Amino acid sequence: MASIHAVLRKKANKQGLYPIAIRVTQLRKTRNILFGQYVDEKYWDEKKQCIRKSHPNSVRLNNMISSKLAEINSMVLETINKFGEDFTFENFQSMRLKSSANNSFFTFTDRYFKDLEDSKKFTRLDSEVPLVKKIRDMREGRDLLFNQITVPYIKHLVVKIKKEGKIGERSIANVLMFIRNMYNRAILENLANRESYPFGDGEGKIKIKIPESIKIGLNREEVIQLEQASFDNKNHLNHARNVWLFSFYLAGMRVADVLKAKWTDFNDGRYYYRMGKNQKVVSLKISEKLEHILRQYKPEKGEQRTYIFPELEHINPKDKEEIFKRTKNATDKFNKNLKKIVKQLEINKKLSMHIARHTFGNIASDKIAPRKLQKLYRHEHLTTTTGYQANFIHQDVDDALDTVISG
Numbered sequence: 001m002a003s004i005h006a007v008l009r010k011k012a013n014k015q016g017l018y019p020i021a022i023r024v025t026q027l028r029k030t031r032n033i034l035f036g037q038y039v040d041e042k043y044w045d046e047k048k049q050c051i052r053k054s055h056p057n058s059v060r061l062n063n064m065i066s067s068k069l070a071e072i073n074s075m076v077l078e079t080i081n082k083f084g085e086d087f088t089f090e091n092f093q094s095m096r097l098k099s100s101a102n103n104s105f106f107t108f109t110d111r112y113f114k115d116l117e118d119s120k121k122f123t124r125l126d127s128e129v130p131l132v133k134k135i136r137d138m139r140e141g142r143d144l145l146f147n148q149i150t151v152p153y154i155k156h157l158v159v160k161i162k163k164e165g166k167i168g169e170r171s172i173a174n175v176l177m178f179i180r181n182m183y184n185r186a187i188l189e190n191l192a193n194r195e196s197y198p199f200g201d202g203e204g205k206i207k208i209k210i211p212e213s214i215k216i217g218l219n220r221e222e223v224i225q226l227e228q229a230s231f232d233n234k235n236h237l238n239h240a241r242n243v244w245l246f247s248f249y250l251a252g253m254r255v256a257d258v259l260k261a262k263w264t265d266f267n268d269g270r271y272y273y274r275m276g277k278n279q280k281v282v283s284l285k286i287s288e289k290l291e292h293i294l295r296q297y298k299p300e301k302g303e304q305r306t307y308i309f310p311e312l313e314h315i316n317p318k319d320k321e322e323i324f325k326r327t328k329n330a331t332d333k334f335n336k337n338l339k340k341i342v343k344q345l346e347i348n349k350k351l352s353m354h355i356a357r358h359t360f361g362n363i364a365s366d367k368i369a370p371r372k373l374q375k376l377y378r379h380e381h382l383t384t385t386t387g388y389q390a391n392f393i394h395q396d397v398d399d400a401l402d403t404v405i406s407g
Helices: 058-083 089-100 105-118 122-139 151-164 169-188 220-228 235-249 255-259 288-297 320-345 355-364 370-377 382-392 395-406
Strands: 003-008 018-026 029-039 270-274 281-285
Touching: 003 058, 018 058, 018 089, 029 058, 029 089, 029 169, 058 089, 105 122, 105 169, 122 151, 122 169, 122 320, 151 169, 220 235, 220 320, 220 355, 235 255, 235 288, 235 320, 235 355, 255 320
Parallel strands: none
Antiparallel strands: 003 018, 018 029, 270 281
């Protein structure tokens, strides 16, 4: 009789977490069935084969393990019923794939979003939930099964979305990448058939092409114009300008990190912070221009304030959901006010918080060595830096064009 139990695999992912698996042993052979859950090794109770109570989500994870054990045990019994007790893993896998054909894509994504919510990953939720809504809208109330996600279905989906005309090419690519991600996760959990996988470079497969985006930042003269502008006591415009410049002066720091900047992060003429996106620790020089902004927000004598900017003041720093909501609302307000600013200054370019990063890249152009830019951008790989900076280096192409035209 096959034995079934939960185990923690020994190979960690990039985050140092280990995958939980259901191990099936049959005829002295074993198979490990992953179901997309990872934990720190310290939380695994090897003897009891479960998550320790010290883990913040131990109840949910242990319920998931119990459910998966019951599911696999039921599948083993079905396999025995059809092939006998000396069944092979090929027999077992064929039964699983037959069962997985009717798994719902939407049920799977609902569970995935619940995991994101429990993990406090609100930024991902905010960007990915609309992608599923788009797919649901195209289904017009019908469910979507994994075995229905075929090459013809995906091509038809793209045609329908384009015909609707509400989102651009990059957003369509995001929808397809999300479907691909969910399909890959479902394969790992043996909820979708690998043989029917519709994506890839092979003939007849769907290859997702990510369209190049046009990145345009302000030039140096426009930044100076922004710095010197007077807004006639319009504090909301002045504040949006200051937050934008704060980001620009720190190499295009992301707005979520800007709003989390604390007074205690500034020491000995340097700013120390941990990036929210990849948790890298960064240290940057405080320039005179940055110091000018800091002086405008410096607390009065006896005033107790944690953050440089007021948006996150008096929020529980552990309440990630509220921090996300406040940051999103603040960013929307900043962007509306930045539009008013460029209109007032007659700058014929779009301006948003994200454009601070493009502006830094545009002015840096090819004047700064890629290795130095990599540190300023906090990119993990140099190729990311060179690829990003290529958007702002035009001199060689301009010279070549002039050579031909000028003769």
